[in-house]
Amino acid sequence: MRDSNSPGSQSVPASSASPADAMIQLSGVRKTFAQPVLKNINLSIPTGCLYGLMGPGASGKSVLLKSAALLVKPDAGSVSVAGQDLTVLDQTGLQAFRMSFGMLFQNNALFDFMTVAENIAFPLKRLFELEYDQVKEMVAERLERVGLSGFEARFPANLSGGQKKRIGLARATITGAPVQLYDEPAAGLDPVTSQKIFDLLRREQQEAGSTVLMVSTDLDRLLSVVDRVGMMYEGELIFDGTVDEARSSRDTYVSQFVHGRPDGPL
């Protein structure tokens, strides 16, 4: 349990996004599995923001990310994307809405029975009527961007963990979706490839003006690319602010985490 006397623990600094500007808006979101995992989460992510979510293991980061696409259904509260309250949509409406998201989950979730090219093109085929050559070209361009040119015909079972991650990213970015959710986009990659992936995500996010919610435990790289950052701790969003505010935070939990100090309340 977090020490409530910790500076800054009484209140989370207000997000700069008013609900009207927010592309992704979580209000009073709660989720309990065996224990409470999300405790009254209020988060506004402005349109065109690259938002980083950090925090210790099992603090609720992935569940929060999934709840933003309603892949985890909150017990209470509302989730809105582009002004649409997702909690009121039926299954068909929700699935249609999710097609406008680019998503990468922690386990990649590639289809084992599809080739790399088929995996990457999957979101495209369901969205648009495109010519075969056009799809082929787009897949090749995505593969080049993630440094895996020529991998079209491989199957996921014959890829390394890092390669699967990069294929997942190629798939998540192929539609240029206005909202993207990334869980650990660079986990398991070497430092150079990780940096390239973060740079790629940042560049594409800026070019497209998309709104990105990204979870990463690669803190230095995360903080070097995001516009705003949040920190989860035991199911609570204990920090929401700019990178500078996170670095200079006097909250003992945030400060210890951001500076990676071994001693402290964590």
Ligand SMILES: Nc1ncnc2c1ncn2[C@@H]1O[C@H](COP(=O)(O)OP(=O)(O)OP(=O)(O)O)[C@@H](O)[C@H]1O
């Ligand atoms: N479907 C589920 N059923 C039951 N418990 C779950 C489920 N999904 C997550 N949890 C639990 O919720 C808590 C938060 O999980 P979550 O995956 O969000 O952690 P995390 O912050 O992403 O951690 P990590 O950094 O290790 O990925 C954990 O205790 C986890 O065991």
Ligand SMILES: [Mg+2]
């Ligand atoms: Mg996780």
